């Protein structure tokens with residue numbers, strides 16, 4: 001890969017698996033130093049190995065995005081070592097199980113946990129890293145979802161709220177020339193999604209698909225690469241749907 005991000009630093013939350021790992025590889029293999037933050041140290045170690053095998057460098061930090069203390073500690077550590085962060089990818093998220101099935105009966109504690117991880121954590125981390133993002137005139141990417149459009153699950157609600165935060169963050173961070181953009185993937189074939197989504201839904205998706213192939217983690221990582229490159233540098237304050245056109249067909253899980 002051409003090292004178009006040489007000398008740049010990219011922080012990826014949820015970098016231990018799936019889309020986060022694909023983001024780490026996409027930026028690491030193009031010369032960026034990658035900072036991984038996740039609750040899964042073994043998964044992060046595997047991502048780090050893959051980044052290094054692709055010629056990049058990476059470091060890993062355990063951070064629970066539901067914990068303000070963890071976010072504060074991560075930011076302090078990162079700011080001490082990295083005066084500039086070029087891209088913050090708020091990718092960590094809960095998306096399978098009750099959060100994607102239920103809406104009623106979840107109770108206050110579960111709703112608060114889902115909102116903490118998927119919605120509030122991304123904003124708190126960006127706020128804590130602001131000096132380094134400002135130094136780089138950087139980019140914040142919030143990982144939304146196709147489920148944020150007309151949400152019918154707790155998951156969709158957390159991501160719709162994240163879209164609102166994305167617009168608010170674009171406005172609030174603009175004074176430092178920091179952009180904020182949301183990426184809303186359709187159903188992408190990550191190991192977690194493959195395990196967690198019923199086979200009948202994958203088949204239904206395939207039958208409805210406008211682009212006749214399954215969406216991959218690399219499709220999403222490539223969009224992030226574009227947004228972070230000079231060619232994407234005038235895009236701000238948008239939620240970009242990357243679903244092969246499925247929204248038009250009304251695919252819902």
Ligand SMILES: NC(=O)c1ccc[n+]([C@@H]2O[C@H](COP(=O)([O-])OP(=O)(O)OC[C@H]3O[C@@H](n4cnc5c(N)ncnc54)[C@H](O)[C@@H]3O)[C@@H](O)[C@H]2O)c1
Pocket residue numbers: 013014015016017018019020037038039040043063064065066091092093094095117143144145146184185186187188189190191192193
């Ligand atoms: N795969 C899809 O089809 C799809 C579609 C739309 C949106 N998304 C979103 O993309 C993101 C990644 O999806 P994925 O398919 O790669 O999922 P995944 O489950 O493979 O990866 C999620 C990562 O987030 C980490 N994580 C979970 N809770 C965390 C917490 N509290 N603190 C820190 N890290 C935590 C996990 O350990 C994991 O490494 C999620 O935000 C998801 O909602 C995925």
